[in-house]
Every structure is written in C-alpha cells, then in structure tokens.
Amino acid sequence: MATSYSVPTNINFLKLVKSYVSCLGHGAYGVVLKAEYSSSRCTCIKFFRNHGKIDFIPNLADLPVHPNIVKVVYFSNKQELKPEKLREILEICPPSFSEFFESQTNSITCVQMELCGFNINDWINREKSREISIVQQLYQVEIVLDLISGLKFLHENNIVHGNLKPTNILFSKEYDLPVKIVDFWLSRIISPLSQENDSNQDYFAPEVETGNYSFQGDLYSLGLIIWEVVNLLDISKNKKELLSDTHRTLIEKHPLLEEDIKKLIVHLTKTNVSERFLNISELDPFTNLWDKITIHDTTANVSNDAELRLCVHYMRSGCTINLSAGNYPGGYCLNNDAITIIGESEKTLIECKDSVGFHVFANDCTISNVTISDREDDTGIILEGCRNKVDNIIVKFSSFPSAAVYTSPTSSDCMITNVSGNYVDTGIWLDGSNHQVENIALSRNHQTKLDAIKKNHQTWDLTILAKNSSVKNSSFDSVLIKGENTILNGVRVKQQIVIEKNAKGTKLAECKAKELVTSSFDEVVKYCKFDTMRGNN
Template sequence: MLGKLLSKKMEGTPDPHFLASLKNHSLIGYGSYGVVAKTVYPTVHNPKIMKQVATKFLFLSDTLKVNEHEGILQEFNKLTSLSHPNLVERQHLAGKQFTATEVAHLMKRFSSEDQSSKLWYVVEAKNAKRIAGITMVMDLYGENLQQWVNQVPERIDRRVEFTQVQVCLDVSNGLKYLHEQKILHRNLKPKNILFSEAGFKLPMKLGDFGFPALPPIRPSKSQTTKHTINLDYTAPGSLSRTYTPQDDLFSLGLIIWETVQLLKFVERKNLFDRLVNGRDENLVNDNKVMPKVRELVVGLVVNKSMNFEQALRIIGNWQVAQNVDEFQYCLDHVTAGGVIQLVDVVYEGNFVLEKDNVRIFVLEGRGGKPVIKGQIGRSAACLEISSDNCSISGIKVVGNEGTTGIFLKGSRNTVQDVELSGGSSYGVRSEGVENKLENLTISDYSDIGIQISGGNSVVNKIKLENITSHGIYVYSDNSTVSNVTCSNAKNGIEVLGSSNKFGNIKLDKNSGKERFSGVKLYKNAHDTTIENLTCSGYLREKGDWGLEIESLNTTVNNSGCGPIRLKRRDVTLTNVDGGEVIQVGEDVVNVKLINCRAEKLVSKTEVKTTDCKFREVSQ
C-alpha cells in the first residue's frame, strides 16, 4: 500500500523506474531502515553523463497504518524542496515496492562484513513478497566530521583552527535553516556531518536529517540503537517523549565541544557522561580563538537554556580571516547574518561580498588596521558589496591603477571608520539606495573621492585630500552630506540629483595654479539645501567659483562660500559671505539675499536684498 502511494504522490520524480539507471552498487552503510550505496547515476541536465552519487534505500515496516501514509509522504516531500549550502542535496526521491528479486539483487552487489544484515533483508522480502520503500539519490560527499577529529594531530596550527571554526559555523547554519523550515534533524552526530569533497574540503554538509519518526523494518531495539541513533549525542529523555528543537541544540553543543576540544573517540563517551550527567562544566576548556565556548556548550548541553540566536551570536564571532585565502573562503561561504573578522595584515586581491546582512570588521585587540590592497592591472574594486544590509568598518583600502576602493552595488550598506588611498578611479562608489558612509578618510585618488548614485544615502564625517578630479559627486536624490572637509580637489562637490541636503562642508584650495570649483549645483539639482558651507582659497583671478548654482529652488544658509555665481531662479541666500563677488546671471529672477556680504554684487536683474552689505553694486 505505502509503496503504491509513494510512487503516485512523491513529487519531483522524473523517472519512476530510475532504479534501472543506477549502476555499480557498493555499500557505504546500513542500518535498521535500509542501506546507503555508492552508485552511478545520470546527471539531471544531461542523462548521457553519469556521475557517482549516494543512494539511500529506505525500507519501511509493514506495521505502519494506512492513515500514517499521507503524513509520511508530506514529510518526505518537504525534504525535497530544501536548499541550503550546508545541507546534503537530494537530487531524486521516489517511492517503490521492492520485490524479493530486487532486494536479493541489490544485496548481492554489496560486499559487507555483516552478512546477517544482507540476508535479513532478503528473507524479509521473500516472506512479505514485497517491501515498501523510499529511494533517495544524493550527491556523494567527502569524509565525515568524526574522521576529521580522529586524524587531527596533537599540535594545532592555524589551518586546524580555521577548520574548527568553519565546522561550527556550517553545522549551526545548516541546523538553523532546518529549524526555520520547521524541520528537526533528529539524528545530529559527527558521522552525519560531511565534508564537501574528499580530502576534508569545506564547507560542511548536514546529512540524514528530518526523517519522520518511523518504526524500523528490523524490529531489534539493539539494531535500531546501533545503526540509526547514536545515544551519545541524544538528549536524555528525548526518545520517550516528543522530540523538540532544544534536543537538536543539545546534540549541536556536544558536537561543537568535540570539534573545538578535539575529543578523541576513546575518551569521548566518558567525557560526555561526566558533562551531561555529572554536570562537570570544567571539562570544557576555554579557547582564545573561539571565545565563550564553555558558556556555549554549558548553555546548550548542561543547562539547556541557550536558544539558537544566543548560540549563533557566540559562534559568529569566531569567524576570523588571517590571510588572503581565508578571507576569500569567508566571502564565498559566509551566510546571511554572518560576520567576518580581519586582522592587521595585507589582503591583496579584488574581493566581492554577495551575502546580505554581513559585517566585516577588525578582530578586537589586534592593534593596527587590516589592509585590503587591489591587484595591479585589475579594474575591479578592491572590495565590492553587491548585497544589502552589510557593514564594513575599521579597515584600510589601498588602490592601484584603474581600481575603485569600495563599490557598493547593494542597498542599506554601511562603510564606517575606513581609510582609502592610492586609486585612479573612485574611492567609494555607491549605487544602491540608503547606503551610509561615515568617518572616512580618502586621499590621492585621480578621479572621484565619493560618487553617490542611489537615493536616500547618508555621507557624514568625511575627509578628502588630493583628489585630482571630484571630491564628491552626487547623482542621487534625497541624500544628506554633512561634516565634510575637502582639500585640493579640483571640483569639491558636484550635484546632479534633487532634494539633497548639505551641512558643515569645508573646502580648501591649497593649489594656486588651476581653476577650481567648490560646490556646483547642476540644472537637475533643484530643491537643494546647503547649511554652513565654507570655501577657502577660491579666487576669481584664477577662474574659481566657491559656489555655482544652476538649479531651481535652492537655499543656502550661514555660509562663507568665496565667489558665488547664481544662474537659475528661486534662490535664497541667508547670512552668506560671497567673498569677492556674488554674481547673478541674466534673466535670473526671484533671488533673495538676506544678511549677505561680498565685495561686490553683480546683477543684471532685480535682486531682493535685506540687511546686506556690499562695497559695490553693479550690473
């Protein structure tokens, strides 16, 4: 009955007779529910190409009631839709009624030291005529976590430490995803945690997860315990009551302890017993690389009081990249909401972050700032953030010819406490909306210090020095730029977007040779407000303008701008010092000057002035 239902209702089954496609069986493992075999199977995209896979043959007990079938189908169908970088990928799932001949043929292909297990399945199939089952095709992965722990040498180097951290992060992230999908793992143990490829290649993959609580086809309790559930990692009492998410976290805590402290097989069982039943918290050693690990393990295993969010906050702070390869790995494999900590070394390359809500910052207590240095001859950014809601802080970025320092493609990102220098393109290029740049020092760029294209951005506490072309270029609308000092930029700030606000801007021209422009508002920069703008060293004899306004409806307050040129209507200046001159262009109307000062006011149209002081007024 169950096999027929499975065959009819199991989703995502392109070939109901796919067993014929499986070749070259060899046994990987067996247990109370069935066997796992290494097989060769056609690839999804090209059936002519075969690849090695792992196939689980899950045989189900005939004690199942008919009304339980639908629930089992729903549970297994849910598993086929899961997708996460830290989960074993299931390529194919189907139900089948196995005949006695098929079971005998299947078992004949396996070489196993436990001949009784093989014989039992064959005899059972002959007695029952058919056995209902589920077959799953999965990618074939590398060694399991238990194998790695047992082979690590006593002397721990940086490579081992990095692997320990990644294992803890990957297992936690995979389990977190399962819980978000309302799925419990139920059998979390090192043997079910696999490396991606042979040779202990990261990242880690959780396997054997989420199976419904089914009665085994083999009725022996000892067989069930031996082959399906390792009681060492099972929360006390969880087998006799409803299994809960906290039971998975109990298993996670033990696995993290085993991984961080490298508990060997011969000592593990005794140590687990002393921690779980003896509550000896001192067995868990503190670790400088993985701080608060004792608090984590005790909270998950002994007190069972720590929730997933609390655990992830501790584990997330272990992600430290101490060289270029580790940084690249972290960028490739960090999950949304993760962190990457850097140390005071040079990371040379062009790096891209594609995951949302990731923080990159400096490991506390390391002193100097990490340096991200762009590669020579590469036009890409030193660091590109193509995702959203990320933050970068406390680093230095050193560009090379043709490189941009930081490129924000995504939105709602924050760049804070960063020094950028030495590029020939952009210091920071921001395309996404609602990005925030704060407390940046940008120097020696030959093109643009900061370019803002996405709206509703915030630029605050910026120091710009020796920018050959433009200090800040604002294409966006509704952005705020404040607390900026800019020295020796040929064009201090140019604005092409509308409804932007500028405050506390200080521009210094220290070069007397070229024509410089302080702030220039182009035609589309209407509804701009400027407060506390100071432009120093700008002289008309050099062709300089401290402030040029070509936009409509502009307001400038409490500023000392140097020479000013107004070329569009509806401009109001209040308490503004124009230095040498305030020049109003022809046909420019509705200009209001309130409490303004300048050596000269030059206007070919009527200007409304209130409490202003000019030594000379002319047309």
C-alpha cells in the first residue's frame, strides 16, 4: 500500500538552498536546477516561466508516495529569490532566462522534488552502442513494468499526465532502477500545440491536436515509449512510417516479453481512439505474465547494483552472475536455487550497507571471489538453506559487533572455504548441521579486543553450534565448540579452544592452541599441541 505524504506549500524553501550546482534542463515552461543544502543533500528545483498559465493539480498535497513517481517535496506559486541567489542562477542558466528571473524575483512559481538520474532517452542512446545482453533485456522488462505501474497510479488518482515522453521518465540515480515519472503535477490551460508548449509532439496521440487530453492519450504515449525501450528506437526519426497502422509489423519480438509485447504496443498506439485500449487496467494480463518471467541456465555480466538486483530477482537454476570490479551496497537476497555469483577480483567489494552482504535463503548457491566490508552490526553472508558454498572471500570488518559468515539453524551441508581477513569480531558462526569449513584465516585487531573487554563480551573467530561439522587447515584467534560431533583437523589457534560440555563426540587432530579448555577430557585428541589444558567449570 502506498504511503501518503503532505506537500507543504507555505515554506520559502529557496531560502534554505546553499548553492545552485548545475542546470539539469530547460524548455518553454522553465528551467530545472540542481540545488545543494548545508547538509550536502541535493534536490531538484523546477522554476516555471509561465506561472500565470499553470495550475498545480488540486490533490497534489494528498497524493500517496509511489516508487515509480518522482516525489514532490514542496511547491509554491509565491517564492522569493534573493539577489545573490539570482546571480548564481543566471550563471548556470541559458541567457534567455535572464529577463524571466529578474522580473519575477518576488513571485517565483517552482517545485522542489527528489533528485533523480538520467532519462529514458539517455539510456536508449547508451544501449544502442552496447552488445545485446541478458542484463539489457532485464532492464527493458523492468522499465516497461515500472512505466505501466507509475501511469496506472496516476490514472487511478484521476490524473492525466498529458505530456508523457522519454525525457519525463527518470532513473532513480544515474541509471539505477526503478524509473520514475515526472511532470505529472500540472494541468495545462494553454493550447497543446501552441508555441509555448515544450511538449515533444512526437508522443502526442492524434486526438491531442484538437486539445483532447485524456487517459487514452496517455496510453498512446506510453505505447510509443515502450516501443522505443524494447526495440531501442527513436520514434521521431521515422515517425510517419512507424506510426502507420499498416506498418505494425515493424515492432520486433522481445526475447523475454516475446510476442505479447507486440500485441501490447499495437493496442496502445492505435490511431483511432475507439480501437485503442480503453483504460490502463486492460494492461494487467500483460504485467501479471511478465512479473513471472524466469531465466535458466544463463550467464550474466553485471557492473553495478541495479544490474545485480535485477539478475538476482529474475534468474533461476543454473544461472551464473559475474560481478565486475567495483562497489556494491549489499542487501542481496538469494531466493532462487542454484545461483552462482562470482566476483572478478578482490576489488569486487560488497559493502553491507543494508546490514548484510548476501542473504541466501535458497539451496545449492555459490558465492565466491569477493571482498566484504561492514558498516555497523553487519553480517557478510548469511546461509539459511542447504548445500550452499562460500569460497575465496576477503573480509574487511571494522565495527563491533559483526560477523563474516553465519549459517542459520535451518541450514545444512554448507561448505565455507578460503575465507581470510582482519578486524573481525565474530568470524564464522556455524549453526545447523553437517557443514564443512576449510582454509580459513581470520583474526581480530587490537581495537576489537578492547571493545569486547569494555562491553564484557567474549568474541570468537569461530563459533560452532552446528552438529556433525568439520573444520580443517585453518587459523583463528579463538574457537568455541558447542555442537556435537565436531571435528577439528589441522586448526591453529592463537588463544583458546573452548569445548563446552554439550559438545559430545568432539575430535581434535593435529591442532595447536595456547590453551585448551574443556569440561571433559574424554575428547579424542591426536597429535595436538597445547601450552596449557584446563577444565571448563
């Protein structure tokens, strides 16, 4: 359910602007600027040239938040612009706006909204020069679904956009999804085809020439934009041929959306309005089908967070996701079985900004060749399912508390190998059963130890609650064993190995530690060396 928010109209938000950074765009209606505040937060402010001919939609202040609609922060018809800010604006605006700003400094009409990224036109032009890939195709699917979702929201709130075009559809940040519809808050009084209108008439429905803005007019524009997105077209260059009802065969089948996308575009872009879809709800069968798209046995090469999230969402068994070097914010949930994620090198950094790097709910997944860093109270990798593998991981944790790899009580038969790193509080926490751990080298820095002492908290590089699990050829600062039938083989420990009384059937072979602490000396210990051994009371 969408969350409602109130858009204040009585605040002089221009007084709060620290500086105007750049001009993001301009047209007949006005100019759009990037504004920075003292907190370093940036927003977007649109100044309107013809404020006397523009009315904001009546229910803008009560409009709920929607992920595919650009959020309006403030709007006002009477904002005051200080002289020093005016000079700053004029330096970055086109010369044609000088007279406009100088004549209206005491009565500026403007909207402050969230700062977004590039527009759909930018993305299409970028993708034309790239090789076709599964990531590109997934982007096309998601953009189509976002567009339909955003426009459906507007129509359900009785809003006709009236100027839907690629430049009014923005990515959340740079080219990050979701895409959002902007410039929906106006009702136009001027003639739709007057010289003052900055609309791109290539996207107008035929009936708009007579001044008839309607929901079906929006659907026509939507169809053209979807056509451009899925076929990487520029409608304006071949408009007459492309928009002829007898040339719909020019619409190409999409590898994921298949023939259905052709049917959708044809019914959205009928010249005769009576033959066009009546309302946007008629698109539901298409979106319901496309929401369930799945991809199997495919390799995807990704280079950013948005691409990785798309692949994790749509890909199924047998798929491999190759991550290029770079920073990824984390918070990735693997819900589909048999997915393999491979980093390019140690420069493939998962930052755990959402408290976890990877959360694996599925089975038979593999994560390898990445570096994981934390922020605070984070977990690098959580394994909930069975037969999952973690290999060749570098851990760079600096906060307290934190954990590098955690297997949950529901997990089993997981394999954790070749994990190394410093600055770790809880290195590896094993719960569940039948896990195998090998070639681990984790240690805590001095500051972490001091933090633990201050909080009266014992920290362990390896904690084993799991049953029937083994650890081989690894090194730690300290080890705690609570699970039954644990096997340590070739494990080197700088401080303690502590075996609690419930850890029956524990076996140690060729291990070395400063101290062995155990409640019972019945454990099988072969070829081990401990500086001291004492009972655990």
